[in-house]
Amino acid sequence: MTDIDTQTLDFTPIARRQISGEVARQIQHLIATRRLREGDRLPTERELAVALNVGRGAVREGLKLLAGLGIIEARQGAGSFVKEPQRLVLLDPSLVGSEERLDLLKQATETRRVLDVAVTEIAAATISDEDLEEIRVFLEKMDAEPRRTKLSHSIDLTFEAMIAKATGNLYLAAVQDEAHRYFRATWEKAGFMPRPAVERSEQHWAIFEALAAHDPKAARARMEEHLALQALHHSPSR
Numbered sequence: 001m002t003d004i005d006t007q008t009l010d011f012t013p014i015a016r017r018q019i020s021g022e023v024a025r026q027i028q029h030l031i032a033t034r035r036l037r038e039g040d041r042l043p044t045e046r047e048l049a050v051a052l053n054v055g056r057g058a059v060r061e062g063l064k065l066l067a068g069l070g071i072i073e074a075r076q077g078a079g080s081f082v083k084e085p086q087r088l089v090l091l092d093p094s095l096v097g098s099e100e101r102l103d104l105l106k107q108a109t110e111t112r113r114v115l116d117v118a119v120t121e122i123a124a125a126t127i128s129d130e131d132l133e134e135i136r137v138f139l140e141k142m143d144a145e146p147r148r149t150k151l152s153h154s155i156d157l158t159f160e161a162m163i164a165k166a167t168g169n170l171y172l173a174a175v176q177d178e179a180h181r182y183f184r185a186t187w188e189k190a191g192f193m194p195r196p197a198v199e200r201s202e203q204h205w206a207i208f209e210a211l212a213a214h215d216p217k218a219a220r221a222r223m224e225e226h227l228a229l230q231a232l233h234h235s236p237s238r
Helices: 020-032 045-052 056-068 099-126 129-143 152-166 170-189 197-212 216-234
Strands: 072-075 079-082
Touching: 020 045, 020 056, 045 056, 056 072, 056 079, 099 152, 099 170, 099 197, 099 216, 129 152, 129 197, 152 170, 152 197, 197 216
Parallel strands: none
Antiparallel strands: 072 079
16 A cells, blocks of 8 residues: 655646535546556545645545545545546546547537437326336336446436337337437547436436326426436536
């Protein structure tokens, strides 16, 4: 086990406070470039706050995010330790590639949102008890899946495909499937940190409850919220 001195890690001070996502991103980047390695103990919250020019609350939230993703491990009384290596492509939009690729990701996300919101609204009016039960079993299984954060988009797309199937409209399901295919291919080349599994699960269950109530308006609103938050979380900052 190696204790790391913050002065040797070249942290970049963060201008604004309470940006926990940026705290997490910088630590992720250090892990991906192997400045921090598996088993290394991270600097203390106080040391990180000074190095990043943020409050300790932002550091604490950033560390919680990384721990929730299984990237670091918090050990009571001992500190936080690197648990899993990272890939650079998941961290920094400047390393992803061309502007065209980023634009394609944006377009794929917008297209997916348009289709999945409409699909959910239609499904709420016609979904059967059998389809509801199938979706419920899937969500319960995913809540118990130990790799649910890493499988983020796979779980999302499967959930949305099940809703499309429940509309009984084969053409709509086929169009959605094609949009999802493009989204998946683009995201795999330009991925970003997924949201914590608990947050995503809560949104899925909220959508499910609206479907079970056969409330198209509520189902549409819940899916819009889900995809809007997802786009916000994954959107590359230029």
